[in-house]
Amino acid sequence: MRHDRWIQLGAVGVMAACLAASGLLTMQVAASLGRNKLVYTDRAEDGDPPQVALGIAMGAFRGLFVNILWMRANDLKQAGKYYEAVDLASTITKLQPRFPRVWAFHAWNLAYNISVATNTPQERWNWVQSGIRLLRDEGIPNNPNDLLLHKELAWIFLHKVQGTMDDSNAYYKRAHAREWTVVLGPPPRRTAQVMTTEALTAEYVKWLERIANAKDTLADVVAAEPKAGVLVERLKKEAGWDPDLRVLALVEEYRSLSRMRAALGRAGERPDVNQAAVAMLADQELAKGWAALVPHIRKRVLIDTYHMEPDRMLRYTKQFGPLDWRHAAAHAVYWGARGVEEAMLRAENWNQSDYDFLNTDRVVIQSLQELYRTGEVWYDYLSPDFLMQLPSVDFIPAYGRSLDAMIKRGGKFEDQEKRVYTSYAAGYENLLADAVRFLYRRGQLKEAEEYYKLGREFKGQNLNDRERVAKWSVPIDEFVVNEIKDEDRFTSPSVALQEVAGALWSAYMNGLLMGNMDMFRRNFEYGRRFHAEYIKTQVFNTAVNQGDTARQEVFPRDYEKYAGQMMAWLARQAGVPDGAIVYQRAPEDLKVRAYVWLEPMKDQMMPPADFDVWFPAPDEKLLNAYRAKVKAEETDEAEKAKIQAK
Numbered sequence: 010m011r012h013d014r015w016i017q018l019g020a021v022g023v024m025a026a027c028l029a030a031s032g033l034l035t036m037q038v039a040a041s042l043g044r045n046k047l048v049y050t051d052r053a054e055d056g057d058p059p060q061v062a063l064g065i066a067m068g069a070f071r072g073l074f075v076n077i078l079w080m081r082a083n084d085l086k087q088a089g090k091y092y093e094a095v096d097l098a099s100t101i102t103k104l105q106p107r108f109p110r111v112w113a114f115h116a117w118n119l120a121y122n123i124s125v126a127t128n129t130p131q132e133r134w135n136w137v138q139s140g141i142r143l144l145r146d147e148g149i150p151n152n153p154n155d156l157l158l159h160k161e162l163a164w165i166f167l168h169k170v171q172g173t174m175d176d177s178n179a180y181y182k183r184a185h186a187r188e189w190t191v192v193l194g195p196p197p198r199r200t201a202q203v204m205t206t207e208a209l210t211a212e213y214v215k216w217l218e219r220i221a222n223a224k225d226t227l228a229d230v231v232a233a234e235p236k237a238g239v240l241v242e243r244l245k246k247e248a249g250w251d252p253d254l255r256v257l258a259l260v261e262e263y264r265s266l267s268r269m270r271a272a273l274g275r276a277g278e279r280p281d282v283n284q285a286a287v288a289m290l291a292d293q294e295l296a297k298g299w300a301a302l303v304p305h306i307r308k309r310v311l312i313d314t315y316h317m318e319p320d321r322m323l324r325y326t327k328q329f330g331p332l333d334w335r336h337a338a339a340h341a342v343y344w345g346a347r348g349v350e351e352a353m354l355r356a357e358n359w360n361q362s363d364y365d366f367l368n369t370d371r372v373v374i375q376s377l378q379e380l381y382r383t384g385e386v387w388y389d390y391l392s393p394d395f396l397m398q399l400p401s402v403d404f405i406p407a408y409g410r411s412l413d414a415m416i417k418r419g420g421k422f423e424d425q426e427k428r429v430y431t432s433y434a435a436g437y438e439n440l441l442a443d444a445v446r447f448l449y450r451r452g453q454l455k456e457a458e459e460y461y462k463l464g465r466e467f468k469g470q471n472l473n474d475r476e477r478v479a480k481w482s483v484p485i486d487e488f489v490v491n492e493i494k495d496e497d498r499f500t501s502p503s504v505a506l507q508e509v510a511g512a513l514w515s516a517y518m519n520g521l522l523m524g525n526m527d528m529f530r531r532n533f534e535y536g537r538r539f540h541a542e543y544i545k546t547q548v549f550n551t552a553v554n555q556g557d558t559a560r561q562e563v564f565p566r567d568y569e570k571y572a573g574q575m576m577a578w579l580a581r582q583a584g585v586p587d588g589a590i591v592y593q594r595a596p597e598d599l600k601v602r603a604y605v606w607l608e609p610m611k612d613q614m615m616p617p618a619d620f621d622v623w624f625p626a627p628d629e630k631l632l633n634a635y636r637a638k639v640k641a642e643e644t645d646e647a648e649k650a651k652i653q654a655k
Contacts (some may be wrong), residue, residue, distance in 0.1 A: 112148035159348020450511030512536035573602025
């Protein structure tokens with residue numbers, strides 16, 4: 010056989026081996042594509058726009074077709090034709106679900122551009138939620154390791170929902186709090202026995218563990234507790250319900266917060282209430298069934314509807330502190346931190362520039378800062394129009410720990426050793442300054458001094474500010490005054506909330522509780538002056554705040570009303586005897602304003618007879634007059650809402 014023939018046979022053999030190897034690799038790659046959702050859409054479904062079928066038919070030219078659609082969608086957005094851009098973006102996501110930027114483009118249009126083009130807060134909230142759901146329920150499941158989508162979702166929660174730039178932000182916050190009160194139930198409360206961050210975090214961990222450790226399947230629930238099987242069958246047969254969010258909503262309205270009896274008393278007045286399900290709630294024979302079923306429903310709703318992981322929520326609670334999921338910034342922390350963790354699994358030295366760890370981490374620490382500013386949430390499901398958010402010192406340490414962890418990762422952050430200024434250091438210095446001022450205003454001087462020392466000795470401090478050493482070297486009382494006067498902080502919503510809430514807290518706890526009426530009057534009047542200055546500057550003198558509720562309206566315009574709400578919140582948190590002592594020592598007019606908020610919650614706090622002893626009703630004439638005023642304000646708000654809805 011000639012030499013050339015041997016070469017040809019060898020080449021044929023090599024080619025056959027390559028074809029065989031190619032077949033094996035193709036099967037493995039195809040399987041990986043399916044498992045990791047890396048495939049394109051290969052069939053059109055009913056209701057899809059014609060572009061989907063056309064793109065599928067184009068085969069290998071699909072990428073070119075999608076590029077044309079993408080450029081067209083961007084042109085439509087630039088022209089302000091948001092609805093048309095949304096339609097095209099939806100088509101692109103169907104053709105290429107692994108195209109992260111189009112998911113982000115689509116969600117931004119929904120949450121930002123289209124929402125502000127609608128008329129009522131309810132309409133706006135529906136569009137904002139559409140943007141959230143698009144990323145959370147579709148974009149991220151199709152791109153589970155994509156950092157961009159996690160960052161965008163976290164930013165919508167932090168900026169759009171929790172921020173103050175949207176005229177309807179107050180409605181967003183209330184709607185979000187209501188939604189998550191249903192999903193998880195009310196979180197543990199801080200009490201006289203649970204005052205420290207560590208103690209409260211431990212209570213939150215126990216609360217979430219009941220959900221995270223719940224049975225995964227309904228069959229497992231029924232096997233462990235037969236009464237749950239009886240309950241499920243009756244729900245389906247008598248109420249026409251599956252174990253889902255409707256059940257959680259009913260549980261929250263008629264059973265949560267130990268108010269079932271009062272709620273059941275009103276059930277017959279409401280035609281929208283499922284009376285069969287209400288009867289099952291009241292049936293003591295089904296109590297064990299409810300106790301087993303409700304945590305399971307909450308777990309399945311988190312996983313199946315909200316695409317969140319209870320175990321991860323539990324871990325983040327241990328890591329960051331008592332995350333109240335009724336607060337939008339808690340969700341920003343979750344999605345931002347999750348995005349970083351998932352992207353780190355794919356990040357290596359050669360592809361670091363492909364991941365925006367820097368800005369995603371910024372969203373996480375900004376969210377922790379927001380939780381410090383407003384993370385104490387007071388919301389009652391049966392009073393959906395009332396929401397109060399107060400500063401929470403629980404998240405000051407979490408900010409510092411998170412910042413240290415981010416910097417220690419290395420290679421993804423600003424290098425402090427090579428720069429005289431970093432935004433990380435600036436943010437931390439601002440947080441420490443705010444913490445010093447807030448704790449000082451509350452009268453927690455020891456804690457204020459500790460953070461003042463930390464700010465003065467912070468090793469990562471910026472070196473570009475020559476006046477920094479002098480600023481942090483004056484006596485602490487002078488530092489607090491300078492922070493307000495020299496830094497012009499009167500116009501900041503977070504500073505206003507901290508100053509006014511801190512002054513009222515000190516007036517009540519360091520003044521009334523300790524019997525120091527001079528301390529009470531000084532702090533109460535300081536809060537009044539700061540409140541008046543802020544309302545004048547940021548509500549009445551701001552062109553964009555000419556509506557009924559201003560963007561920057563972080564507390565009621567009526568200082569006396571806010572003072573009463575704060576006292577009611579503190580009395581509920583502190584309980585007896587401290588909360589009751591504060592209430593009983595208050596001036597009569599302040600006691601009236603607190604009582605109208607305390608009275609509806611008497612069943613939550615203690616037996617009604619004990620409540621009447623610890624929190625006796627104030628002067629009846631004054632109380633009735635104030636009740637009438639509050640009722641008139643609520644009626645006026647309701648009428649305005651109806652007019653706006655039309």
